[in-house]
Amino acid sequence: MNVLWIFAHPEPRSLGGSLRDEGVHTLRERGDEVRESDLYAMKWNPVVDADDFGSAAESDRLIVGSTSKNAFRTGELSADIRAEQEKLAWADAVIVQFPLWWYGMPAILKGWFDRVFVKGFAYGVQRPDGRTARYGEGALAGKRAMVVLTAGAPEATIGPRGVNGEINDLLFPLQHGTLWYAGMSVLPPLTICGADRVSAEEYVAAAEALRERLRTLSTQDPIPFRHQNGGDYDDSLVLRDELAPGRSGIGVHIL
Numbered sequence: 001m002n003v004l005w006i007f008a009h010p011e012p013r014s015l016g017g018s019l020r021d022e023g024v025h026t027l028r029e030r031g032d033e034v035r036e037s038d039l040y041a042m043k044w045n046p047v048v049d050a051d052d053f054g055s056a057a058e059s060d061r062l063i064v065g066s067t068s069k070n071a072f073r074t075g076e077l078s079a080d081i082r083a084e085q086e087k088l089a090w091a092d093a094v095i096v097q098f099p100l101w102w103y104g105m106p107a108i109l110k111g112w113f114d115r116v117f118v119k120g121f122a123y124g125v126q127r128p129d130g131r132t133a134r135y136g137e138g139a140l141a142g143k144r145a146m147v148v149l150t151a152g153a154p155e156a157t158i159g160p161r162g163v164n165g166e167i168n169d170l171l172f173p174l175q176h177g178t179l180w181y182a183g184m185s186v187l188p189p190l191t192i193c194g195a196d197r198v199s200a201e202e203y204v205a206a207a208e209a210l211r212e213r214l215r216t217l218s219t220q221d222p223i224p225f226r227h228q229n230g231g232d233y234d235d236s237l238v239l240r241d242e243l244a245p246g247r248s249g250i251g252v253h254i255l
């Protein structure tokens with residue numbers, strides 16, 4: 001497989017950095033091709049800028065969405081964005097690794113998605129029937145994605161009734177709203193909890209859990225998110241009443 005490993009941590013000697021090294025080594029050892037986007041090491045610019053989209057010659061409107069659409073079609077995107085898109089196009093699977101910061105991803109990683117997942121590349125693709133291809137369909141369909149994260153919180157607190165909420169709820173914006181939205185199949189995340197106080201034994205267990213998940217990267221069942229165009233949603237993209245009756249919230253979008 002061709003695997004793109006996206007890593008968002010400022011310190012390569014951190015727990016996250018060690019796990020990244022383990023993971024990349026594991027993949028290469030079994031014959032996978034690996035390319036990396038180490039965002040801090042690359043000094044990735046996370047801030048969307050008008051310069052990202054070249055000259056707005058086709059439109060004088062200063063609206064990022066419309067400008068980015070034009071820029072992708074006319075090949076005017078910044079070189080750093082195009083390089084990341086080329087890696088994504090090459091990849092069969094993408095690992096997105098980060099420490100959980102304030103219930104989400106570090107800003108540098110959010111800015112990677114903001115700048116790289118532009119209209120026409122990651123979304124905004126029309127199906128032949130005129131519907132928009134998203135949530136399970138779209139430009140990045142056929143690729144797999146898996147989140148690998150470390151979190152300071154103990155495991156129980158990221159459990160079903162834990163104070164931090166469930167991990168798939170915390171990751172809903174990334175896993176459902178970004179990766180699945182763009183068409184990617186999202187594997188269950190690997191979360192290393194209690195990451196601020198990891199003993200030697202716990203590190204060995206975490207590294208083995210990561211290796212196991214990577215060995216089965218191409219065969220694991222993805223999270224069964226509902227397809228937008230699979231019949232579960234009405235024309236307003238609201239889940240039909242007869243599905244998950246009486247329930248609401250994030251969980252209803254998973255079969």
Ligand SMILES: Cc1cc2nc3c(=O)[nH]c(=O)nc-3n(C[C@H](O)[C@H](O)[C@H](O)COP(=O)(O)O)c2cc1C
Nearest residue numbers: 014015016099100101102103150151152153195196
């Ligand atoms: C700015 C910041 C915000 C954090 N927010 C959270 C959080 O919301 N939930 C959590 O469980 N841990 C949180 N943590 C703890 C980190 O997740 C933890 O320190 C990290 O995953 C440990 O891995 P590392 O040694 O590779 O950095 C936060 C840490 C920092 C620095």
